[in-house]
Amino acid sequence: MNCNNIHKKKYSKKLIKNVVVYLSIFILIMSFSFKVNASVNNDYDYLFVSFSEPGLPLPIFNLEDSNGNIHKAYCVDEPVPIYNSHRYSRINLEDSTFFSVEAAEKIRSIVQNSYPFQSLEYMQEKFNMPTLTKLDAITAIELAIWKFSNNKELIPGIPDEAIALYYKLIDLPAIKRKTEGSNITMKKPKVIYNYETKQSDLYLEFKADEKNSDNSNIELNYDIQGKYDNVTDYGINNEGYKSIKLANIDEGANYNITVWGSQNIGINAYLYYPEGGRYASQTLVGAESSEINISNTFNIETAKLKSITISKTDIDDEKIFLKGAEFTIYDSEGQVIKVLTTGDDGKILTKLPPGKYIIEETKAPDGYTIDNKNYLLEVKDNDNNIEINFTNKKNEIVDDGADDNINDSTNNGSNDNIDKDKPEIDNSENDTENESNSGEIQNKLPQTGVEKFSGVIAILLLISGFILVKKKI
Structure with a gap:
């Protein structure tokens, strides 16, 4: 039949x-x-x-x-x-x-x-x-x-x-066969010095460019070749990247990361070809939900980190080292690398791979005014044992007669209005005493006093006399 x-x-x-x-x-x-x-x-x-x-x-x-x-x-x-x-x-x-x-x-x-x-x-x-x-x-x-x-x-x-x-x-439009699955991409790996373990960690973020046919994320697995202590898997972040950390890696070593998964591409059509050839029995066609295996391998050479010493001293006496100064370090893309605080010795010891960074003071030591300037740090391949010193000015004592509405200059919190792409404005030429948190200088006008009031009365009396004399004439 x-x-x-x-x-x-x-x-x-x-x-x-x-x-x-x-x-x-x-x-x-x-x-x-x-x-x-x-x-x-x-x-x-x-x-x-x-x-x-x-x-x-x-x-x-x-x-x-x-x-x-x-x-x-x-x-x-x-x-x-x-x-x-x-x-x-x-x-x-x-x-x-x-x-x-x-x-x-x-x-x-x-x-x-x-x-x-x-x-x-x-x-x-x-x-x-x-x-x-x-x-x-x-x-x-x-x-x-x-x-x-x-x-x-x-x-x-x-x-x-x-x-x-x-x-x-x-009349339906033709559909080409999907032969390749999603591409797997990885962000630039980051080697970050762990201030607590005194060793370096490798942070990786990777994802599939596409999703499954039901719009769900493609589940990715990974295999890592290289020396490390353990892996922390942070799952999928807001950008759709799978984020992991390799703890205690070797600096300047090679790591091979193979990432793979199975992508559901939805309903696909197939031909069922009979044993013996086309005329041995009826050829059939069907369709089913199908999957494509995807994978990619990344070779990563971890950077050798350079030692960085950040110190904080009093602007008037650099022999006085200040505890409790908080610094935030950003990479060239504006991403936070780490937040560190000076210890009892007024210093921070850390490591950074070669690159450009922005250092921002986000909390001043107790009793000192926050430094609102941002500093560019470039770490080069041939650098080593970089030392940076930052200074802070003590909070100024405000007179008892100062107006209560003057901004308090002793606020040691972070300044959210700092634009890292714009240079700081130097206000040193302003003849003012009270400095606001935004960098603007405000002055309180002096009181007018009794002498000025007496002068006004004298002027009024003279005018009144002139009017009286004129009427008599």
């Missing part, structure tokens, strides 16, 4: 409603289909076992894989019969030798949008056909596949609903 025999029987709308006739046709198909038991070849993993959709005269074919899973398919080669227990190999549509790549892309588009690979409700909504029946859908799908696999034209007697769907299916 071949697929063409199924559709050559003309039927009317009245016949479609006749369930008895449908059952008779289905029994007829079953009796003719199981002609020959094909020879078994263990290289073919799919076995034709039965028809799907019992009760309908038009079949969907059931194939069983080596794990006992059932895969559904439509016939492709309309003149060729299918044989019971024939074995199949699943290949990509473009690997077929009997229709073009363009035809394969059109067939892929049809099956990816069709029942049973999509629900009947999906087709009713997508094609705006709310009364579409399963029988009309299967009829239209099969005829649309034949249009591109065999140049088969419409068979007379097809119901109007099936014809309408047929034209919508063959």
